[in-house]
Amino acid sequence: MRYVQKFTSAEINNNHEIFKERLEVYKDAGLDFLASRKYIFDKVSLPKSKVLDIGTGRGLTCLFLGEAGHNVVTLDIDDEMLKIAALNLDYKNLLSKVQLYKMDTYSIDFEEQSFGAVFMVEALHHIEDLNKAFEEIDRVLIANGKIVLSDFNRKGMSVVNKVHRKEGHEHASSSSGRVGAKKWLIEHGYEVKEYEDGCHWVLVAKKEVA
Numbered sequence: 001m002r003y004v005q006k007f008t009s010a011e012i013n014n015n016h017e018i019f020k021e022r023l024e025v026y027k028d029a030g031l032d033f034l035a036s037r038k039y040i041f042d043k044v045s046l047p048k049s050k051v052l053d054i055g056t057g058r059g060l061t062c063l064f065l066g067e068a069g070h071n072v073v074t075l076d077i078d079d080e081m082l083k084i085a086a087l088n089l090d091y092k093n094l095l096s097k098v099q100l101y102k103m104d105t106y107s108i109d110f111e112e113q114s115f116g117a118v119f120m121v122e123a124l125h126h127i128e129d130l131n132k133a134f135e136e137i138d139r140v141l142i143a144n145g146k147i148v149l150s151d152f153n154r155k156g157m158s159v160v161n162k163v164h165r166k167e168g169h170e171h172a173s174s175s176s177g178r179v180g181a182k183k184w185l186i187e188h189g190y191e192v193k194e195y196e197d198g199c200h201w202v203l204v205a206k207k208e209v210a
């Protein structure tokens, strides 16, 4: 279902201040989210095609994609995350470039070959059934499309766990990770390039279709 909501300027500005503070807290703890997105985008060249961003979260990846001029569809199962992302997009006037959907990655309600690229950044560790999620991603990706996957490495996960503990809650993590993701992609005909920065690993996968 499409997520659409109208916000007041006070809500947009208030959310922006909270978002900025959160980025600073992580930066002080050793995880620079903005630098990590720049790193990922430096590794990928994309045509100006329609892009799917899975696991919207607070919206950093779809903000970068929208700012780069892509038409983006982003999906998340969590209403609160969709609201924060929508507020962040509204702050940057990007709601015309980025469409938000409340949707589960296990059941993506778009037709086969709808997207030129699929991004999943910092969401894989929430995914219990990697095979089911990747079958859906593969289905909605065009032939020769790209999958861009990134998640926290050991250092990144330790920073995230530390910040979550300080905030009084535990950060849940599934067993899905880089090794399983790479194996699945290669077994399904993708050519995979691997990168790593301070707190993230990145896989850029391209399906070779004759």
Ligand SMILES: C[S@@+](CC[C@H](N)C(=O)[O-])C[C@H]1O[C@@H](n2cnc3c(N)ncnc32)[C@H](O)[C@@H]1O
Pocket (backbone or CB within 6 Å): 054, 055, 056, 057, 058, 059, 060, 061, 062, 075, 076, 077, 078, 081, 103, 104, 105, 106, 120, 121, 122, 123, 126, 127
């Ligand atoms: C850490 S956030 C992702 C950060 C985001 N990609 C960014 O760049 O700012 C992970 C998100 O994945 C979402 N998520 C978890 N399981 C999901 C599923 N099955 N389908 C869609 N989204 C899911 C969570 O609700 C959460 O908002």
